[in-house]
Amino acid sequence: MVTELAGAVILVTVDVDANPQFAVAFKVQSIPTVVALIGGQIAPLFQGAIPEVEIRQVFDQLLQVAGENGVTGRVVVSAETDDEALPVKEDLPPLHQEAFDALERADYDGAIDAYDRALLENPNDQLAREGRAQSRLVARLQGKTLAEIRQAAAADPSSVAATLDVADLDLSGGHVDDAFARLLDFFVAADPESKNIVRERLLELVLVVGVADPRVLSARTRLASLLY
Numbered sequence: 001m002v003t004e005l006a007g008a009v010i011l012v013t014v015d016v017d018a019n020p021q022f023a024v025a026f027k028v029q030s031i032p033t034v035v036a037l038i039g040g041q042i043a044p045l046f047q048g049a050i051p052e053v054e055i056r057q058v059f060d061q062l063l064q065v066a067g068e069n070g071v072t073g074r075v076v077v078s079a080e081t082d083d084e085a086l087p088v089k090e091d092l093p094p095l096h097q098e099a100f101d102a103l104e105r106a107d108y109d110g111a112i113d114a115y116d117r118a119l120l121e122n123p124n125d126q127l128a129r130e131g132r133a134q135s136r137l138v139a140r141l142q143g144k145t146l147a148e149i150r151q152a153a154a155a156d157p158s159s160v161a162a163t164l165d166v167a168d169l170d171l172s173g174g175h176v177d178d179a180f181a182r183l184l185d186f187f188v189a190a191d192p193e194s195k196n197i198v199r200e201r202l203l204e205l206v207l208v209v210g211v212a213d214p215r216v217l218s219a220r221t222r223l224a225s226l227l228y
Helices: 020-025 052-068 094-104 108-121 126-141 146-155 160-172 176-189 192-209 214-227
Strands: 033-038 041-047
Touching: 033 052, 041 052, 094 108, 094 126, 108 126, 126 160, 126 192, 146 160, 160 176, 160 192, 176 192, 176 214, 192 214
Parallel strands: none
Antiparallel strands: 033 041
8 A cells, every 4th residue: 555655655664572662652552553753743543453445544644634734745666665765864963863772772761861952052953852752751651551540530630640641641642632632621720830830741742743733733722712
């Protein structure tokens, strides 16, 4: 199916047994797990074996979202697999490479530190800002199970920490609207200190999703209305 798309999509496979950090980062629960990267942003597609007709529908939606975000290029491909047909990988800036290497080792604190230093050098480094937000999200979820997070939130709906954890969990699982709605609903009745904490987490998760995502625009519009 990727071949039929004539360069609109590049398919890359990862052996999660040999690269367990990917299984952790992408919350892999079954094989295969298929995730898209659009303009550097993660978009979960599906897990497990699904019918071909459904996969084609997923690809159609993927290309539509990509087009809406200005990702419309194609890679020149031949009938044969050819590494030369792939885009040439540019070298990363040193601190970005350090962060990438840390992520490969599942050293999320190391990645966050590298991105922090990159932002000290250049406060306008948007890629570092987004990478830091993604690394912080994964780091926060380490050692926590889905059941524990859900149970904590159900036991104390007024807990800021529990609400933030569920929002992280929802977003990492691709339930972006649920994550944003949970934070914004909590924001309405929160005290001033909690409002500030929730606002900061929401703005960080916005970086994970991507500022061009229409769900982000909707969430930011609602936040602005609640603030003013």
